[in-house]
Amino acid sequence: MQIAILLFDRFTALDVVGPYDxxxxxxxxxxxxxxxxxxxxxxxxxxxRLVADATLADVPCPDIVLVPGGPGQTAHMDDGPIRQWxxxxxxxxxxxxxxxxxxxxxxxxxxxxxxxxxTHWLAADQLAPFxxxxxxDRVVFDGKYVTAAGVSAGLDMAxxxxxxxxxxxxxxxxxxxxxxxxxPPYQAGSPATAPGGIVxxxxxxxxxxxx
Amino acid sequence: MQIAILLFDRFTALDVVGPYDxxxxxxxxxxxxxxxxxxxxxxxxxxxRLVADATLADVPCPDIVLVPGGPGQTAHMDDGPIRQWxxxxxxxxxxxxxxxxxxxxxxxxxxxxxxxxxTHWLAADQLAPFxxxxxxDRVVFDGKYVTAAGVSAGLDMAxxxxxxxxxxxxxxxxxxxxxxxxxPPYQAGSPATAPGGIVxxxxxxxxxxxx
Numbered sequence: 457m458q459i460a461i462l463l464f465d466r467f468t469a470l471d472v473v474g475p476y477d478x479x480x481x482x483x484x485x486x487x488x489x490x491x492x493x494x495x496x497x498x499x500x501x502x503x504x505r506l507v508a509d510a511t512l513a514d515v516p517c518p519d520i521v522l523v524p525g526g527p528g529q530t531a532h533m534d535d536g537p538i539r540q541w542x543x544x545x546x547x548x549x550x551x552x553x554x555x556x557x558x559x560x561x562x563x564x565x566x567x568x569x570x571x572x573x574x575t576h577w578l579a580a581d582q583l584a585p586f587x588x589x590x591x592x593d594r595v596v597f598d599g600k601y602v603t604a605a606g607v608s609a610g611l612d613m614a615x616x617x618x619x620x621x622x623x624x625x626x627x628x629x630x631x632x633x634x635x636x637x638x639x640p641p642y643q644a645g646s647p648a649t650a651p652g653g654i655v656x657x658x659x660x661x662x663x664x665x666x667x
Numbered sequence: 668m669q670i671a672i673l674l675f676d677r678f679t680a681l682d683v684v685g686p687y688d689x690x691x692x693x694x695x696x697x698x699x700x701x702x703x704x705x706x707x708x709x710x711x712x713x714x715x716r717l718v719a720d721a722t723l724a725d726v727p728c729p730d731i732v733l734v735p736g737g738p739g740q741t742a743h744m745d746d747g748p749i750r751q752w753x754x755x756x757x758x759x760x761x762x763x764x765x766x767x768x769x770x771x772x773x774x775x776x777x778x779x780x781x782x783x784x785x786t787h788w789l790a791a792d793q794l795a796p797f798x799x800x801x802x803x804d805r806v807v808f809d810g811k812y813v814t815a816a817g818v819s820a821g822l823d824m825a826x827x828x829x830x831x832x833x834x835x836x837x838x839x840x841x842x843x844x845x846x847x848x849x850x851p852p853y854q855a856g857s858p859a860t861a862p863g864g865i866v867x868x869x870x871x872x873x874x875x876x877x878x
Contacts, residue, residue, distance in 0.1 A: 470845065473684035473715075477818070480712045487714045496707075496718050501691045503698045504684075505718035507707050556846075577846060594850050606846025607688070608822065616852040628855035629865050633876060634681065635767075635788060635817025637856030638849035639805050641827040644839035645848030654840050665844060 457621075459487045460518035460545065462558075463497040463508050464538065466528025470607050471555040472506065475522055478614035481630050482622050490515045492537050500526045512541040517548040525556025525576060525607070530667050533564045542567065551600050553617060555610035557666060559603040563588050571598040576606035577647050578662040608645075611636065668832075670698045671729035671756065673769075674708040674719050675749065677739025681818050682766040683717065686733055689825035692841050693833050701726045703748050711737045723752040728759040736767025736787060736818070741878050743772060750776045762811050764828060766821035768877060770814040774799050782809040787817035788858050789873040819856075822847065 459479050461472055472489075480487040491497050491508035498505050521542065523529075532538040542565040546552050554562050559575040562568050563586035572589045574596045575582065583590040594605045595613045597620075604613035615636070619627035644650035658665065670690050672683055683700075691698040702708050702719035709716050732753065734740075743749040753776040757763050765773050770786040773779050774797035783800045785807045786793065794801040805816045806824045808831075815824035826847070830838035855861035869876065 468688070469684045470688040473680045476715060477679070477681040480714060487712070489715065501698070503691060503720070504687060504700065505720070507716035507718065509714070509716070594846075594848065595852075606844075608845050608847040608849065611819065612850050612852060619852060624853065625862075625865065628853045628861060629868060631851060631853055631855045632858070632861045632865055632869055633817075634819050635805075635856060636819040636851055637805065637860065638819065638851065639823050640842060640847055640849065641806075641823060641830060642835065642839045642842055644842045645846060647843070649848065650839060650843045651836075654836065654843055657840060658843055 457482065457484045457486065457520065458515070458518045459485055459520040459522065460490050460515045461487065461522045462524065462538070463489055463491040463506055464528045464532060465498055466500045466526050467497065467524050468526035468556060468607055469499045469504050469506070471524030471526060471558065471610050474608065474610035475553070475555060475614035477634065478611065478618055478630055479520070481633070482618055483626065488515055500528065512537060516544060518545055519549060520551045520553065521545050521549050523554040523558035523561050525558040527665070527667050529557050529561050532561060539565045549600065551602060551617060553602045553613065555604045555613065556606045559583065562601070568601060571601055572596050573598065573601065573603040574605050575603065576666070578658065579666055668693065668695050668697065668731065669726070669729045670696055670731040670733065671701050671726045672698065672733045673735065673749070674700050674702040674717055675739045675743060676709055677711045677737050678708065678735050679737035679767060679818055680710045680715050680717070682735030682737060682769065682821050685819065685821035686764070686766060686825035688845065689822065689829055689841055690731070692844070693829055694837065699726055711739065723748060727755060729756055730760060731762045731764065732756050732760050734765040734769035734772050736769040738876070738878050740768050740772050744775045753778065760811065762813060762828060764813045764824065766815045766824065767817045770794065773812070779812060782812055783807050784809065784812065784814040785816045786814065787877070789869065790877055
């Protein structure tokens with residue numbers, strides 16, 4: 457079971473590593489980080505680099521594709537190597553997944569037309585123009601497509617996907633090995649629960665966060 | 668504010684990237700991944716490489732040190748370059764932090780003697796021999812030392828630490844930007860809530876997970 461995780465300049469690191477650390481522990485999983493060019497790829501902050509071990513051409517037929525988000529995805533919304541690879545790879549996948557604004561890339565590639573999908577709450581209005589039915593849920597399954605809300609939602613998505621692929625016991629074993637019993641010190645993780653002033657602050661900075 | 672995150676062969680990726688993605692968004696933060704040697708460092712699964720941009724010697728006086736866990740930490744429990752760096756760096760830090768079995772490295776370096784600390788639940792009995800008072804909490808503050816339980820607990824630790832450093836509003840803003848409103852699909856994240864059979868399975872494999 458080959459799992460291809462896409463990297464591009466200015467990706468969000470946790471979008472990649474949350475799902476990676478769950479899915480790479482599935483029995484039989486072979487996880488590969490892919491990018492247009494092999495070698496280090498720098499995240500949105502600029503101080504973290506993950507190594508892409510394969511080019512897009514090296515991984516034409518993955519079983520699972522996972523697309524992270526991050527401001528750098530905006531550079532690949534127009535047609536180009538990444539969109540072309542996504543379309544070809546998707547024609548082979550058992551599951552095509554995204555975290556955060558990664559779903560906008562899937563949508564731009566035409567893969568989510570007529571399907572329900574989610575994304576980072578600040579980007580919620582950017583799905584409909586691609587013919588996607590926007591959903592406010594944290595994790596959305598529609599056929600073989602599974603999308604997660606912002607950044608940390610990739611962990612919940614990956615555990616749910618692990619359960620569909622390998623069964624509840626395997627997914628729960630991974631959850632316990634990762635001690636994923638979240639206890640956030642604040643209840644500010646969604647616009648519904650965060651203080652209004654903080655929601656407003658982030659809305660006013662959304663162009664910085666998303667682009 | 669320089670934040671040094673330690674890498675070593677066979678680290679756990681989420682131990683690094685969970686806290687990284689929180690702390691690197693603090694105002695004035697300069698985050699640097701450090702290792703004995705610069706260049707790519709491979710995680711425990713073997714399919715993910717993070718680039719160390721600095722050697723231990725390059726970062727002698729960080730403001731914050733963060734030590735991840737992972738089976739590779741066992742190679743550094745005896746005295747050597749990493750323990751020596753930890754002791755020197757700690758003499759300068761405002762905060763010294765760990766995730767998962769990273770606390771065993773801090774303990775082995777003598778930094779947690781007489782202090783309360785936590786670690787991965789499978790390693791809970793390994794703190795006391797170093798004179799540490801083991802705590803079962805998910806995040807433990809004792810003076811400038813803050814330790815997190817297994818893997819995903821690094822996210823909760825980093826948000827709590829962000830609050831202490833920069834105040835609740837900044838920490839909550841980071842939480843909302845990361846949409847950290849966890850909704851695990853299972854309630855199997857701690858030995859207290861996971862099915863007993865899964866707890867037993869992991870206990871029987873603990874040598875594989877921890878070493």
